[in-house]
Amino acid sequence: xxxxSGSGSNISTIFKSPAFVTLWLSEGFSMIGDRLLMVAIISxxxxxxxxxxxxxxxxxxxxxxxxxxxxxxxxxxxxxxRKWIMVLSNLVQGVLVFLLPVATDIAYIFTIxxxxxxxxxxxxxxxxxxxxxxxxxxxxxTANSLFAVFIVFAIALGPAAGAWIMENYGLTAAxxxxxxxxxxPAAAVSLLSIPGKPWNGREKTSLSSDxxxxxxxxxxxxxxxxxxxTITAAFLIVGTMSVSGVVLVTVVLGLESGxxxxxxxxxxxxxxxxxxxxxxxxxWISGVMAGIIGTVIMAFALIxxxxxxSLREASLAAMVIGVGMITVQINGQxxxxxxxxxxxxxxxxxxxxxxxxxxxxxxxxxxxxLEKLTVSSVMxxxxxxxxxxxxxxxxxxxxxxQ
Numbered sequence: 001x002x003x004x005s006g007s008g009s010n011i012s013t014i015f016k017s018p019a020f021v022t023l024w025l026s027e028g029f030s031m032i033g034d035r036l037l038m039v040a041i042i043s044x045x046x047x048x049x050x051x052x053x054x055x056x057x058x059x060x061x062x063x064x065x066x067x068x069x070x071x072x073x074x075x076x077x078x079x080x081x082r083k084w085i086m087v088l089s090n091l092v093q094g095v096l097v098f099l100l101p102v103a104t105d106i107a108y109i110f111t112i113x114x115x116x117x118x119x120x121x122x123x124x125x126x127x128x129x130x131x132x133x134x135x136x137x138x139x140x141x142t143a144n145s146l147f148a149v150f151i152v153f154a155i156a157l158g159p160a161a162g163a164w165i166m167e168n169y170g171l172t173a174a175x176x177x178x179x180x181x182x183x184x185p186a187a188a189v190s191l192l193s194i195p196g197k198p199w200n201g202r203e204k205t206s207l208s209s210d211x212x213x214x215x216x217x218x219x220x221x222x223x224x225x226x227x228x229x230t231i232t233a234a235f236l237i238v239g240t241m242s243v244s245g246v247v248l249v250t251v252v253l254g255l256e257s258g259x260x261x262x263x264x265x266x267x268x269x270x271x272x273x274x275x276x277x278x279x280x281x282x283x284w285i286s287g288v289m290a291g292i293i294g295t296v297i298m299a300f301a302l303i304x305x306x307x308x309x310s311l312r313e314a315s316l317a318a319m320v321i322g323v324g325m326i327t328v329q330i331n332g333q334x335x336x337x338x339x340x341x342x343x344x345x346x347x348x349x350x351x352x353x354x355x356x357x358x359x360x361x362x363x364x365x366x367x368x369x370l371e372k373l374t375v376s377s378v379m380x381x382x383x384x385x386x387x388x389x390x391x392x393x394x395x396x397x398x399x400x401x402q
Contacts (some may be wrong), residue, residue: 009110010279011144013135019192020134021145025125026185028150030090033181035158036165040174041100041113048106052196055231061110065118066356072122074349075210078342082126087186089123094182101172125348130194132337140337141279144330148275152326155268168250195250214346223288223400224339224347226393228354229334230291234328235355237298239362240382241267241305241321247375248314248324259311266315270322277323278330288397292390294327299386306376 007354015021045055077085093116093203099358103109135143165174205213218224253259278290308314336347362382 003249010139011146013139014143014146018280019194020131022188022192023127023130023148024143024146026188027147030185031150031154032158032161032179033178035154036162036181037097037178039162040166040178041109042173044100045106045109045174047171048109049112054106058110058113062117063356063360064114065121066352067360069118069121070351070353070356071214071346071349072124072207072213074346074352075207076122077129077345077349078210078214079345080274082130082345083189083192085122085126086130088191089126090182090186090189091118092233093119093123094179094186097175097179097182101175121349121352123346124352128333128337128348129344132193132341133223137338141334142328144333144337145279147277148330149272150328152268152272152357154273155234155271156265173211187378193252210346214343214350214401217340218341218347218350221278221339222396224337226288226396227335228351228402229389229393229396230288230295231332231351232354232358233295233386234325236362236389237302237321237360237382238267238325239359240366240379241318242359243304243363243366244370244375244378245318247370248308248379249311252306252375253308253311253314255311261342262311262315263318267316267322267325270319270324272322273319273327274323274326275330278327287331288393288400289332290391291335292397293330294324294331295386295390295393296324296326297321297327299383299390299402301385302379302383306374306379 041056041058045058049055096112096116100109100112103112129141133148161172162178165177197268218228241263245263249260249263251253274294298321301317301324305314305317305321308317332351333348336351337344340347366378366382369381
């Protein structure tokens with residue numbers, strides 16, 4: 001889908017929507033809090049147990065709800081009032097964060113974190129589903145780009161903010177501040193008047209029929225299936241890079257493991273650049289084709305990554321991966337938002353399940369394969385899978401334009 005209006009006029013239009021601006025700013029604040037929480041809870045668990053293995057298990061717990069509940073949560077997002085899903089999700093998570101530093105047993109910490117991750121499976125598709133109700137269709141890609149910019153800033157600022165707060169004010173203060181990053185958005189969004197209403201007659205259908213309808217729609221619409229393929233491939237590449245990157249830095253480049261952070265910074269910088277580029281070129285290319293191109297860019301950058309002879313070259317390759325990643329994500333989300341308004345929640349939920357699964361299994365597979373294979377082999381295998389997904393997506397896209 002081509003967007004003809006200019007970026008400047010779109011931004012001006014978007015900022016005339018108080019509801020969108022409030023959601024954008026409050027959720028930007030919350031995204032920084034998400035990254036702050038990650039640092040704080042890892043520190044808490046490691047301080048309590050002294051075990052890196054337990055910290056790794058915590059990350060598995062975080063991934064489980066996305067694997068099991070993402071698609072089902074999307075059904076409820078289409079049934080319930082999306083505004084109040086966001087409000088209650090933030091409110092409950094804010095309260096749960098307060099409980100983390102006073103939890104007396106590691107099992108309680110895991111339970112609380114699992115509950116927060118479960119709640120988040122409802123929140124994320126609800127937020128994505130309401131954005132089209134706040135801005136004109138022609139400005140939707142720009143609106144998604146603005147959220148992507150905040151994600152990048154959250155990745156960059158959140159961990160550093162968490163480390164600074166813990167160093168100067170202590171771990172408990174970090175959790176208290178993080179709780180505010182949930183409670184403030186809950187209060188702000190509760191005051192919004194968000195257009196849109198649930199699909200009429202939703203209450204007459206069963207959960208299973210709604211779930212089947214969402215899955216059938218995804219499988220029967222080539223553009224949706226192509227989009228889901230490219231999004232899944234993008235997260236497969238990022239998951240592979242997240243695990244393989246540290247091996248690349250230490251074994252191939254012969255540097256300290258901490259230098260891996262520069263690769264991730266390159267990824268984040270590329271995402272920021274990609275968000276800006278995507279918004280600028282949308283009048284020429286967007287939607288499924290942009291997602292396919294983004295996936296191909298990511299795959300070839302991953303192929304080049306293990307051939308880099310310096311950290312600077314590797315960081316540039318990671319930056320290119322970031323450009324492709326955000327291109328896929330922004331354009332994919334836009335298509336899922338507009339193609340079937342009554343199914344936004346389910347489509348976003350399916351996407352969330354696929355991305356969570358791809359990231360989780362790519363990370364796990366890379367970790368296992370790196371015990372037997374070289375980092376080049378692992379990265380090239382992931383790139384081959386991504387290029388295969390892009391080829392299939394291209395074939396599906398041709399069916400939609402013929």
